[in-house]
Amino acid sequence: MREIKRIVVHCSDSSDSVDIGAKQIRQWHVKDNGWSDIGYHYVIRRSGQIERGREDDVAGAHVRGHNSDSIGICVVGRKMFDTKQLQALYGLLRGLMDKYNVPVYEVYGHTELDSGKTCPNMDMVFVRAHTLFHLGIIKPEEIV
Numbered sequence: 171m172r173e174i175k176r177i178v179v180h181c182s183d184s185s186d187s188v189d190i191g192a193k194q195i196r197q198w199h200v201k202d203n204g205w206s207d208i209g210y211h212y213v214i215r216r217s218g219q220i221e222r223g224r225e226d227d228v229a230g231a232h233v234r235g236h237n238s239d240s241i242g243i244c245v246v247g248r249k250m251f252d253t254k255q256l257q258a259l260y261g262l263l264r265g266l267m268d269k270y271n272v273p274v275y276e277v278y279g280h281t282e283l284d285s286g287k288t289c290p291n292m293d294m295v296f297v298r299a300h301t302l303f304h305l306g307i308i309k310p311e312e313i314v
Contacts, residue, residue: 171227174270175239177263179297180210180232180280181290186250192221195244205231210242212262212313218254220262220313233283241266249291259297260304267301269310274298 184190196208208223209231215221223244224230232242243262245255263277277298280289 172229173239174226174241174266174272176236176276176278177241177243177266177270177272178233178236178278178280178283179259179263179290179292179294180242180244181248181251181292182213182244182246183248183289184246186247188246189216190246191215191219192223196223199231207231210244212241212243212310214243214245214255214258214262216246216252216255218252218258220258220308222313226310233280236283241270245290245292251292256297256300257304257306258308260301261306261308262310263297263301264304264307265309268307274302277301 192208192213195213199205199208210223211226211230213221213223226241229237230242231237245251245259279294281287
């Protein structure tokens with residue numbers, strides 16, 4: 171098993187009015203980018219449903235220079251995220267932080283590791299604070 175040191179939050183940069191999932195993003199990454207699989211480990215749909223992308227023990231393809239030791243989470247949308255999505259994000263972050271012993275200061279937005287990006291287009295200080303105080307923990311192993 172690879173060592174997980176950080177968790178990186180992304181957005182799909184798709185229209186805020188469209189709901190897509192891991193299957194659609196996988197098609198973009200494989201067919202359009204020529205990658206071997208979806209770049210993310212988890213996708214959070216507009217409904218708050220969490221879908222699995224790559225397995226955690228497989229390095230992602232979501233942030234240059236940090237794929238080997240990170241988990242990538244993609245929240246569907248561009249700038250407007252549903253409360254259900256954010257609640258799912260906080261719970262999943264808590265579960266991943268617990269599972270891999272990742273401190274909250276090692277949870278990043280894509281733009282914090284690549285200044286050429288605006289993704290995930292959300293206030294990561296707010297996300298980290300809410301994650302710390304979120305009571306619901308979503309265990310990654312329960313996601314199919």
